[in-house]
Amino acid sequence: MKRTLMTMATCTIAALGQAQPINIGSRREVFWDNFIVDQDKTTATLTLHHPQFAGTVLVHDEPYEGDGCDYHNILKDDDRYRMYYLGWAMPSAKKTPRNFTPQGIRVCYAESKDGINWTKPKLGLRTYNGNKENNIILDSTDNGFDNFMVFKDENPNCKPEQRYKATAYSNRHEPKGLWCYISPDGINFTRGWNLFKLEKGQAFDSLNVAFWDPNTNLYHAYFRGFHNVQNERLGDKNVRDIRHATSTDFINWTEAKLLDFGKDAEDYPLYTNVIEPYPRAPHIFVGFPTRYVERNKWSDSFDKLTGAQERKERMTLHPRYGLTITDCVFISSRNGDCFTRFDEAFVRPGPERQFNWVYGDCYPARGLVRTPGTRGYDDEISLYIFHGHWHDIATELQRYTLRIDGFASYQATYKPQALVTKPLVFSGKSLTINFATSARGSVFVEIADLDGNSIKSSEVFGDSIDRLVGFTDDLAQFQNKPVIITFTLSDANLYSFQFK
Numbered sequence: 001m002k003r004t005l006m007t008m009a010t011c012t013i014a015a016l017g018q019a020q021p022i023n024i025g026s027r028r029e030v031f032w033d034n035f036i037v038d039q040d041k042t043t044a045t046l047t048l049h050h051p052q053f054a055g056t057v058l059v060h061d062e063p064y065e066g067d068g069c070d071y072h073n074i075l076k077d078d079d080r081y082r083m084y085y086l087g088w089a090m091p092s093a094k095k096t097p098r099n100f101t102p103q104g105i106r107v108c109y110a111e112s113k114d115g116i117n118w119t120k121p122k123l124g125l126r127t128y129n130g131n132k133e134n135n136i137i138l139d140s141t142d143n144g145f146d147n148f149m150v151f152k153d154e155n156p157n158c159k160p161e162q163r164y165k166a167t168a169y170s171n172r173h174e175p176k177g178l179w180c181y182i183s184p185d186g187i188n189f190t191r192g193w194n195l196f197k198l199e200k201g202q203a204f205d206s207l208n209v210a211f212w213d214p215n216t217n218l219y220h221a222y223f224r225g226f227h228n229v230q231n232e233r234l235g236d237k238n239v240r241d242i243r244h245a246t247s248t249d250f251i252n253w254t255e256a257k258l259l260d261f262g263k264d265a266e267d268y269p270l271y272t273n274v275i276e277p278y279p280r281a282p283h284i285f286v287g288f289p290t291r292y293v294e295r296n297k298w299s300d301s302f303d304k305l306t307g308a309q310e311r312k313e314r315m316t317l318h319p320r321y322g323l324t325i326t327d328c329v330f331i332s333s334r335n336g337d338c339f340t341r342f343d344e345a346f347v348r349p350g351p352e353r354q355f356n357w358v359y360g361d362c363y364p365a366r367g368l369v370r371t372p373g374t375r376g377y378d379d380e381i382s383l384y385i386f387h388g389h390w391h392d393i394a395t396e397l398q399r400y401t402l403r404i405d406g407f408a409s410y411q412a413t414y415k416p417q418a419l420v421t422k423p424l425v426f427s428g429k430s431l432t433i434n435f436a437t438s439a440r441g442s443v444f445v446e447i448a449d450l451d452g453n454s455i456k457s458s459e460v461f462g463d464s465i466d467r468l469v470g471f472t473d474d475l476a477q478f479q480n481k482p483v484i485i486t487f488t489l490s491d492a493n494l495y496s497f498q499f500k
Contacts, residue, residue: 007342007343007344008046008340008341008342008343009261009262009264009265009266009340009341009343010033010034010261010262010265010338010339010340010341011260011261011262011338011339011340021422021423021424021425021482022035022036022422022423022424022425023424023425024036024424024425024426024499025425025426025427025499026426026427026428026498026499026500027281027283027498028280028281028405028496028497028498029281029496029497029498030278030281030284030405030407030408030495030496031046031408031409031410031419031494031495031496032284032330032332032340032407032408033284033332033333033334033340034046034340035334036421036422036424037410037419037420037421037422038420038421038422038484041418041420042410042418042419042420043417043418044410044411044412044417044418044419044487044489044494045410045411045412045417046408046409046410046411047408047409047410047411047493048330048342048344048346048407048408049402049403049406049407049408049409050346050347050348050402051346051347051381051383051400051401051402052400052401052402053398053399053400054374054382054398054399054400054401055398055399056396056397056398056399057112057116057117057118057384057397057398057399058083058110058118058120058396058397059394059395059396059397060085060087060394060395060396060397061394062087062120062134062135063100063102063128063129064087064102064106064108064128064129064134064136065087065088065089065100065102065108065394065395066087066088066089066090066099066100066101066102066392066394066395067089067090067100067388067389067390067391067392067393067394067395068086068087068088068089068090068105068389068395069085069086069087069088069108069386069395069397070085070086070360070363070386070389070395071085071086071147071148071149071207071272071363072084072085072365072366072367072384072386072397073085073148073149073150073207073274073365073366073367074115074365074366074367074369074384075150075151075152075367076367076369077152077186079113080111080112080113081111081112081113081114081115081367081369082109082110082111082150082186083109083110083111083112083118083365083367084107084108084109084137084148084149084150084166085107085108085110085365085397086105086106086107086108086145086147086148087102087105087106087107087108087136088102088104088105088106089101089102089392090389090390090392091317092317092390092392093313093314093316093317094313094392098392099392099393099394100392100394102128103140104139104140104144105140105144105145105146106126106128106136106138106139106140106145107136107137107138107139107145107148108120108134108135108136108137109121109123109135109136109137109187110135114371114372115369115370115371115382115399116371116382116399118397120134120135121135122134122135123135123136123137123187125137125187125188126138126139126141137187137188137189138181138189142191143168143170143172143173143179143191144170144171144172145168145169146168146169146204146205147167147168147169147204147205147206147207147208148166148167148168148181149166149167149168149207149208149209149210149366150164150165150166150186151164151165151166151210151211151212152164152186153165153212153250154212154214155212155219158212160184161182161184162182162183162184162192163183163184163185163186164182164183164184164185164186164189165180165181165182165183165192165210165250166180166181166182166183166189167179167180167181167195167208167209167210167221167223168181169204169205169208170191171198173191173194175194175197175198176197176198177194177195177196177197177198177199177202177204178194178195178196178198178204178208178221178223179191179192179193179194179195180192180193180194180195180250193251195210195221195250195253196221196223196245196253196256201225201226201227202223202224202225202226202243202256203224203225203226203240204223204224205224206223206224206240206271206272206273207272207273207274207366208221208222208223208224209221209222209223209273209274209275209276209366210222210250211276211277213277213282213336214282215277215282215283216246216336217248218246218247218248219246219247219248219249219250220244220245220246220275220285220336221244221245221246221247221253221256222242222243222244222259222273222275222287223242223243223245223256224240224241224242224243224271224272224273225240225241225242225243225256225258226238226239226240226241227239227241227258229267239267239268239269240269240270240271240292241258241259241269241270242258242259242270242273242289243256243257243258243259244256244257244258244259244336244337245257246336257337259331259337259339260337260338260339261331261339261340261341262338265341266343268291268293269291269292269293269294270289270290270291270292270329271289271290271291271292271326271363272289272290272363272364273287273288273289273331274287274288274289274364274365274366274367275287275331275333275366276366276367276368278332278368279368279370280404280405280496281405281496283334284332284333284334285332285333285334285336286330286331286332286368286407287330287331287332287333287339288328288329288330288331288346288347288364288383289328289329289331290326290327290328290362290363290364291326291327291328291329291345291362292324292326292359293324293325293326293327294320294323294324295323295324296323297323298322298323302322302323305352305357306352306353306354306356306357307354307355307356307357307358310390310391311358314390320359321359321390324359325349325357325358325359325361326349326358326359326360326361326362326363327345327347327348327349327361327362328345328346328347328362328363328364328385329341329342329343329344329345329346330342330346330407330408332407342408345362346407347362347364347385347400348362349361349362354391355387355388355390355391355393356387358389358390359389359390360386360389360390361387361389362385363385363386364383364384364385365383365384365385365386365397367384368381368382368383369381369382369383369384370382370404371399371401374401378403378404378464378465378466379404379465380401380402380403380404381401381402381403381404381406382399382400382401383399383400383401383402384397384398384399384400385397385398385400386398403434403465403495404434404465404495405434405465405495405496406434406495409493409494409495410487410489410493410494411489411492411493412489412490412491412492412493413490413491414440414441414490414491415490416488416489416490417488417489417490418486418487418488418489419486419487419489419494420484420485420486420487421484421485421486422484423450423482423483423484424482424483424484424485425480425481425482425483426478426479426480426483426499427479427480427499428475428476428479428498428499428500429474429475429476429479429499429500430468430469430475430499430500431445431457431468431469431471431475431497431498431499431500432466432467432468432469432497432498432500433445433460433467433469433494433496433497434464434465434466434467434494434495434496434497435460435462435463435464435467435492435493435494435495436462436463436464436492436493436495437460437461437462437463437490437491437492437493438491438492439461440490440491441461441489441490441491441492442459442460442461442489442490442491442492443457443459443460443461443487443488443489443490443492443494444456444457444459444460444487444488445457445460445469445471445485445486445487445488446485446486446488447475447478447483447484447485448483448484448486449478449481449482449483450481450482450483450484453478455471455472455473455474455475455477455478456471456472457469457470457471457472458470458471458472465495479499485497
């Protein structure tokens with residue numbers, strides 16, 4: 001029987017509508033949600049992995065930036081990556097002069113060719129302290145910004161002047177709520193139309209996400225709401241939540257629904273969501289919501305946690321500024337509503353140092369970037385997380401890396417263990433796998449149809465994100481009919497597979 005090293009919350013298979021053999025065609029498949037896994041026959045262990053720190057890529061040290069810079073979002077646009085973020089400084093109870101004292105919040109822009117080296121171009125669009133030599137694209141003359149998230153609209157019916165769309169909360173324009181901004185070039189934005197009115201159960205003070213999905217031919221929007229709970233947990237009866245709505249035209253939207261993590265899922269607060277289609281398997285959405293943890297009172301552990309004095313000072317502004325800490329979890333979905341969530345943190349605040357373990361840790365940017373691997377290894381996924389809130393220092397945007405497809409994998413001990421799929425239908429003449437073994441470890445693959453015919457692979461060992469598997473016979477004879485795939489693993493991890 002399948003084992004797992006973590007707690008998972010997930011919708012049931014029935015809720016996902018799966019009954020017949022699953023037609024995977026030639027798309028890449030992963031195991032994060034167990035959707036294709038026969039859990040009764042699988043003995044390998046589903047294991048969550050964690051990104052690794054890879055350095056600082058951007059320092060927010062301009063006079064209009066500071067220790068509040070956040071809500072970074074990144075999009076790939078032809079030969080460059082575009083980044084949008086908020087430039088501002090956090091409130092402070094300190095009486096001494098501060099390093100950063102910008103008034104209001106502004107939307108700033110950066111770009112990169114490789115996702116590693118970023119620049120802040122001088123755009124000449126908005127004035128700060130009498131000078132337009134800056135990377136500000138919008139400021140308080142445009143709106144009282146709390147967030148600003150941009151996507152490039154790939155809908156073939158999109159008007160050229162609306163090719164770049166953004167979502168932003170506004171309490172200045174009527175009706176108050178989540179608004180659309182539009183641009184022909186990704187730089188010059190104008191306010192468009194209201195997307196969602198501010199109503200009971202909605203908040204919008206988060207990085208609200210929207211995008212066009214060609215697989216469903218729909219726009220998807222994920223935004224922040226909140227609901228009350230009866231039992232106080234860690235001091236918070238108002239649970240921050242994530243809601244989902246869809247649209248065919250980016251104007252008229254379905255009624256927003258709470259994300260469904262399954263009937264047995266703990267109902268804890270989630271702040272941002274940064275949901276997007278996973279680039280290597282775009283039929284699956286992935287997200288990295290920040291988990292908000294507000295304890296109800298000061299304790300001995302707060303006295304001993306890093307930054308105790310600064311934490312107490314922040315509490316004079318509001319108790320939660322000192323009593324709240326945050327981390328990040330990993331979620332995925334195949335239909336946009338029903339999500340699998342790993343309850344163990346995907347990103348933790350980490351070893352205690354001067355400026356962490358605060359309300360503001362572990363807020364990933366929206367946008368996964370494929371970057372070259374270190375020392376010539378396979379390419380990696382880069383994620384970006386800001387660091388340095390509350391401390392009157394220049395916020396840093398830090399890069400973290402993870403194996404391609406490597407959010408979670410099935411892992412086996414030295415003693416061979418099996419990963420068995422449900423009945424699948426594939427198309428293709430070859431099979432590639434993303435895997436890693438020890439020197440003595442191995443992967444074997446067997447594909448069997450429902451009539452008892454089967455084909456076996458030769459031994460596979462090594463470490464590659466795209467290894468072609470050798471078989472003893474012609475693989476193509478098994479395509480376009482139901483089959484069950486058995487991966488036998490020894491001291492190995494299996495991350496994904498694809499027929500081609």
